[in-house]
Amino acid sequence: MGARKGSQYLDGLDREPREIWLGAEKITRDVSKHPKFRAVAKSIAHLYDMQHDPELVEEMTYVSPTSGERVGLSFLQPKNAEDLRKRGVMMKHWADYSGGMLGRTPDYLNGDLMAMASAHEFFDTSARRFGENLRRYYEYIRENDLCLTHTLIHPQANRSVGPSKQADPFLAARVASKNDEGVVIRGARMLATLPLADEILVFPSTVIRGTPEDMPYAFAFGIPCSSRGLKFICRESFAEESRFDHPLASRFDEQDAVVIFDDVLVPWERVFLLEDVERANTLQEVSGGIVHMSHQVIIKNIAKTEFMLGITSLIADTIGITEFQHVQEKIAKIIMMLESMRAFLRASEADAKLNRWGIMTPDFKPLNAARNLYPRLFPQLRTIIQQLSASGLMALPTEEGMNNREIRPAIDNYYQAKNTSSEERIRLFHLAWDIAGSSFGSRQELYERFFFGDPVRMASALYNWYDKEPYKQRIREFLHRED
Ligand SMILES: Cc1cc2nc3c(=O)[nH]c(=O)nc-3n(C[C@H](O)[C@H](O)[C@H](O)COP(=O)(O)OP(=O)(O)OC[C@H]3O[C@@H](n4cnc5c(N)ncnc54)[C@H](O)[C@@H]3O)c2cc1C
Secondary structure (H helix, E strand, C coil), X not given: CCXXXXXXXXXXXXXXXXXXXXXXEEECCCHHHCCCCHHHHHHHHHHHHHCCCCCCHHHHEEECCCCCCEEEHHHCCCCCHHHHHHHHHHHHHHXXXXXXXXXXXXXXXXXXXXXXXXXXXXXXXXXXXXXXXXXXXXXXXXXXXXCEEEECECCCCCCCCCHHHCCCCCCECEEEEECCCEEEEEXXXXXEEXXXXXXXXXXXXXXXXXXXXXXXXXXXXXXXXXXXXXXEEECCXXXXXXXXXXXXXCCCCCCEEEEEEEEEEEEHHHEEEECCHHHHHHXXXXXXXXXXXXXXHHHHHHHHHHHHHHHHHHHHHHCCCCCCHHHHXXXXXXXXXXXXXXXXXXXXXXXXXXXXXXXXXXXXXXXXXXXXXXXXXXXXXXXXXXXXXXXXXXXXXXXXXXXXXXXXXXXHHHCCCCCCCHHHHHHXXXXXXXXXXXXXXXXXXXXXXXXXXXXXXXXXXXXXXXXXXXXXXXXXXHHCXXX
């Protein structure tokens, strides 16, 4: 098939029945037409259509080494610096489409899958060729251009003990049984963003202890979202109808769902790792998956910061506050964040090396710093919009008000701005509210804080991983230097 068009993604979503719960509503068919999902489905479809835009096709796709068809460039296994650059260009096009507000454009997990499949030998065991399963799965996803979601985290019941010590050992998804056909999984995982995917990857993330009781929680597989027994329980939808009132929530509410495995059969050919604590705890690092995900994330974050810089700069122009020093300082802070992220990206690409699987892999040090830093920076961006906009975020007639002939003349008069019409000003401030104040915007902040993991434990991991010895040694020497 090769790179899909948007209509093919939408048809694929609607073809297979699945089980999505939104409040009390059980949605099984035509999910892409549902009022709360159709807008984000359309946005994802647009991403796929970009692959066929004559002006972008060369930058969005490449020729498959197996089928000769053009396939999505985020599947490219980079072998040199130019390949890595091409991956970056492709990912930036997708990130720019939503101003970085879609966290789960398909390239995020395509990069992870690409890296893991490149390291497929790591997954083979003496008993089973799980690595071969992974390699074939990657090719299947690439050639059919399927969209992936994923879930890594056990339910948040009692974090002071591991999954095997919870009140119910089947609370966290685990192996319930095995048979000739495959492995049966029972329990729950949180949290899968974009339940409107074709397939779900289920991987371990938190460290699993090597005790016999913890073994059933160590697995990795990929199955269709339409698999029997799989349920997605969504949060309240933030999707809104009016583009005017909610320019972001009306397009990009990608949803987040808890995933229930109600005795889901995972066929053997879809199992990539089973009851193998050692591989489970090291797979992302050994495969380089974490690095390629971080590469996508920093590009998305650059797009997002550019979008926020545009909003804040336009607000300052619109209401005539550009000359105030604290306004300049706040916008300058965004410029510092943006240029820092660009520098991290550039450093990671400049120092890229072939990893042991022959894949050109960005240097993880700057990417690791960036993925730890951005969760701490992003909330400040929302705060700056609030500080610059003040009551402008509340002086917001709705689309209905704008269309009312009686009140419209007053709106046109009293909502005017320094250098733009009242309508342009109101549009801009609705956008500002959608990121700085609305439910959609609050979820963006929570997303940036947590989607890559708990920032506290991520910082600990960075602390433990980073080689600090040369700097300690320098200080030891300095303490005894006699000059
Ligand atoms: C909007 C959003 C989208 C997401 N999308 C996805 C997705 O698509 N796929 C996916 O797999 N995951 C996703 N996640 C989940 C994300 O991976 C987790 O939020 C993250 O790993 C933190 O886990 P948690 O939310 O269970 O927090 P918890 O681990 O429950 O942490 C809660 C609090 O307890 C503290 N804490 C807990 N345990 C410890 C400990 N051992 N040591 C120190 N402090 C501790 C934490 O620091 C934190 O303050 C998403 C999260 C959000 C918010």
